[in-house]
Amino acid sequence: MTLFPLYLAICAVPAAAGMMFKPGAWYRDLDKPGWTPPDLLFPVIWAVLYVLMSLAAARVAMQPDNDLALGLWALQITISTLWSAVFFGLHRIRTGAVVIALLWAAVLATTLAFLAHDTLAALMMVPYLAWGSFALALNLSVMRRNPERGYA
């Protein structure tokens, strides 16, 4: 588990992006579905996901021939850093949906690649995959409900 702190430090970068690009008046005024979670839930969920995905990566790092799996992990965390900036920074709802869709695909690929090395590591990615699916659905719903803003 020696690389767990490094992977957690990498997760601090999208966390910092999330803290700098946060929901403001623009997000509050959007027409959102009734199943939108309260704002405070998002950082809590992400904190848990960061710990789980870092533990998963640290487990896979102890396996041989893990470069594809850890490369896919690096891809997903880099895409994750982009999302807050695109959605909350640029207010581009449609581009945000594209970024989340790419993130979801990268997380799925990472999970499958982890499965080839370590079952527990793959299981630790499943909550992230579930959250990614939910976040994509939320982003798409917000896009459909705000057609005049979503195509910026």
Place this chain on the structure above:
Amino acid sequence: MTLFPLYLAICAVPAAAGMMFKPGAWYRDLDKPGWTPPDLLFPVIWAVLYVLMSLAAARVAMQPDNDLALGLWALQITISTLWSAVFFGLHRIRTGAVVIALLWAAVLATTLAFLAHDTLAALMMVPYLAWGSFALALNLSVMRRNPERGYA
């Protein structure tokens, strides 16, 4: 070199951030030093650096026990994604300088870790380290020249 396309795909994420958060009227109106490169030079330099750092990572990926080295590479590319958004998106010059300083440290750590595996891979990171030093100096100079804007 089989993982070169994956590493290059990861570099496409900060490249997308750079394309979405670009210099506009705010950047044009900043007081910049005489040695500021023309806007067009930045994407050209980054394109070269992305190819070099992806080749370097692909070389290191073929070595055993490379998890720390490739983890540091993942850290630097994630930090790199954050910078454009902070500087051009939030117009936070001082925070931008902090992000570049962290990026520079991560690139240095990656280069040293690569050196332990493959001399050529480490050499391929040297232009990035040089550019990071220059970009940090530029960011700091812009910060000093625009005190009323730099501390936002």
